[in-house]
Amino acid sequence: MKQIAVIGSGTMGNGIAHTFAQFNYQVNLIDINQPALDKALATIGKNLDRQVSKGTLTIEQKAVTLQNITTFTTIEEGVKNADLIVEAATENVELKLKIFKDLDQYAPAHAILASNTSSISITQIAAVTKRGDKVIGMHFMNPVPVMKLVEVIRGYATSDETTNIIMSLSQNLEKVPVEVNDYPGFVANRILMPMINEAIYTLYEGVAGVYEIDTVMKLGMAHPMGPLQLADFIGLDVCLAILKVLHDGFGNPKYAPCPLLVNMVAAGKKGAKTGEGFYHYTTGSKELIVSDKFKKS
Structure with a gap:
């Protein structure tokens, strides 16, 4: 071969x-x-x-x-x-x-x-x-x-x-x-996507901000990248598509995509590839800047 x-x-x-x-x-x-x-x-x-x-x-x-x-x-x-x-x-x-x-x-x-x-x-x-x-x-x-x-x-x-x-x-x-x-989401995304979705719900419900949620998971759980940053990196449209497959495949409401994720994709804020998701992305910059939409007033 x-x-x-x-x-x-x-x-x-x-x-x-x-x-x-x-x-x-x-x-x-x-x-x-x-x-x-x-x-x-x-x-x-x-x-x-x-x-x-x-x-x-x-x-x-x-x-x-x-x-x-x-x-x-x-x-x-x-x-x-x-x-x-x-x-x-x-x-x-x-x-x-x-x-x-x-x-x-x-x-x-x-x-x-x-x-x-x-x-x-x-x-x-x-x-x-x-x-x-x-x-x-x-x-x-x-x-x-x-x-x-x-x-x-x-x-x-x-x-x-x-x-x-x-x-x-x-x-x-x-x-x-x-x-x-062969079951919906296989192993990686069956476990990963509900975690990312829950992180988005945590933001959506006002429990904590983008920076805080990602910091808890990085420092508290030893994740190299926070779930919201990872979602941006994967592509929010891709995350939404996978969650829909999980939701349709299992018929379980726990896989239902967070409304905030649905709205962000509809608005064209799909993460790093579009320049904005939960964070802003500028060419050549490695600094993470929280999107204006989620900055604390």
Whole structure:
């Protein structure tokens, strides 16, 4: 297994492509438009420069990594020789089902189809293909080149062979794969998202402010990042989408998204990627500044 295709060149997609290419896999990075792909390559280059400056990568290894990535704007061309395709598109059920129908049509019969979904059912995704035994979840963590965990999610029809291949492949990337079964949110987000949602409720109900909530969790619980900052980093729209999957999947009101989160997403305040969520984000600044909306009067 040497030929990898990655669908989607956003934060997760370019991180996945970077990681495979760094470990000398040939990677086809696929997106619907070339400017998005150009931006992804620039991001990968900057992240590789950071690794070089830290001494974890040589300049020669950076060059080889970039050479290992080829970009495509059509799925048909990008996946025709792939051994593994990793889908890393937006967390939207309809979009993912459409992509997997196309992958099943255009990918070689032997190819494994993986989704980087953080919450959507692998069984549901596999059901739109004719190769359910070869459909699996590979949930990487952000930032992909740094974070060690890969949640490997078995759908109802996923075979032992496919699971073993993906577990081994993840180890080849120097990741730590953890096998989990296919239920809403899997493990990571089934536990993480209710915590983030509760932190937002704590703010919404006026128990404490943004800075105070995050400080309690960082200093009191040894979290490297407070839950509100983490929500901004993940993307508030992504958090909302995952909570909706949990709420719909379990039918339990404890997963219902906080109204404040719903309103912030509707207002376009989606976190770091839009420049404002619970905090303000300015280019190049590492200082955390609480959003004006949540500053104490």
